[in-house]
Structures are given as C-alpha cells and as structure tokens.
Amino acid sequence: QVTLKESGPALVKPTQTLTLTCTFSGFSLSTNGMRVSWVRQPPGKALEWLARIDWDDDKFYSTSLKTRLTISKDTSKNQVVLTMTNMDPVDTATYYCVRIAPTGTTGWYDYWGQGTQVTVSS
C-alpha cells in the first residue's frame, strides 16, 4: 500500500526558508523508475508543479521557481525534502507530495499525499 505524507510548518514569515518533508511507504526511491514530485495549490486556484526527484538522483525544477527550490531524498528514511527560499505571501498554498506512476514511460501522478497547508504571513 502506497502512502505519502507531508510535514512542515503551517506558518512561515516572509523571506524565511520553507522546509517540507514527504515521508512515504509502499515503495522505495532507490528502485529503478521511481520518481516523486512536489505540487502546490494556492487557495481556490489550480495545481502547480514545483520539483521532481528520480531514483537515480536526477532533479528537475519549475523554471519560474528554480532559483528558490532544492529537492533531495533520503532513501534510508523513505523521505523527500523540498526547500523553498525567500518565501512570500503569494507562496501561500497547500503543498502536495506525489508519486509518478513507475510503470513504463509514464508521467501521471498515481498517489498523492494529503497535502500540508502553508501560510506566509508576518
């Protein structure tokens, strides 16, 4: 059974750095073909892809946020960590950790975490 769960602060101040942790089970990120992404959703708005990390440690970032994002993994702990620097109120959103379906050449997100709501305010 695949599960993902996000954790991190609910409130951060402008200019601070946000660190979110995704703890997952039911698969290993050291397995060939496994990939995990972060997706966010501002209140009442659409989904926005942020970053992706693959089993071979390849990393990909949203072009518009690339300078602010870092994604990493700890396969021994089954965790993926996302950091976002210089937080702004426009970054207020629910942040989701998602797994990319591992079978063949896929790109759909087959499992989602419950999401963690982050508010940026002084």
Next chain:
Amino acid sequence: ETVTTQYPGTLSVSPGERATLSCRASQSVSSKVAWYQQKPGQAPRLLIYGASTRATGFPARFSGSGSGTEFTLTISSLQSEDFAVYYCQQYSNWPWTFGQGTKVEIK
C-alpha cells in the same frame, strides 16, 4: 512550455445528466493526458491516464477520449459524488503541465 487549457471553467449540470469537459494542449501531446478529480478539502485523485484508461476505483460512467491536442472527459450520468473540480495534465512535453481546472457544480 506546453500550455494546457480547460473549458469551461464551470459546468452546471443536473444530477443524472451528462457532463462533457474539455482540455486543449498548445502542441501535440499524443495520448499522454491524465485527469484528476478533486473534492473540497481533499487531495486530487487520479481518474484517467493515457487519455482514456480509467484508474482503479472509478466507475464506467467516467470516460476519457482524444489525442493530439484535444481531449474530453465525459461523465455519462452525474451522481452527487461526482460534483468536484477536474484537472487535466499533459505528460508528453517537459515540463508536464496542469490545466486550470473545470468545476462541475449542481444545476
């Protein structure tokens, strides 16, 4: 970047009626489109992948079609539990992109 556009933004439908949601990609994405259902306060849930393959747990009243740049999600007879926001996503061209969503509301 491939722009993914959904229309309409809101669809008002009576229970039992058919709902047709559209998704357009700014360039060909073959059949590499997924659809997600999101209910209030919940995470999105995979509904369709490969443009037409239903994910586990969704009934046959949900169907997807299309290829190239035009895609459709059809709900043949809306049930109360189907009122939600639906997102399409293309995974053909990097970066993969989501549409802005279609809200299906009760008429």
